[in-house]
Amino acid sequence: LFDYDRLMFGTDWPVCTLAASYESVVQVGQTLLNDVPEEGKALILRDTAIDFYRLDVPKEIGS
Numbered sequence: 001l002f003d004y005d006r007l008m009f010g011t012d013w014p015v016c017t018l019a020a021s022y023e024s025v026v027q028v029g030q031t032l033l034n035d036v037p038e039e040g041k042a043l044i045l046r047d048t049a050i051d052f053y054r055l056d057v058p059k060e061i062g063s
């Protein structure tokens with residue numbers, strides 16, 4: 001339905017830790033991305049937010 005560049009990871013942090021530990025929340029996120037190629041993961045977890053918010057991120061940090 002959407003390509004990876006239309007998705008951005010987000011949480012309701014710190015409220016999510018009321019139902020589970022930080023480790024459990026991270027594990028769920030990783031599990032949901034198991035079948036996503038590395039390029040897609042980079043877009044969802046980092047690159048889409050950098051582009052959307054027009055962040056000035058040094059290349060060594062942003063890649």
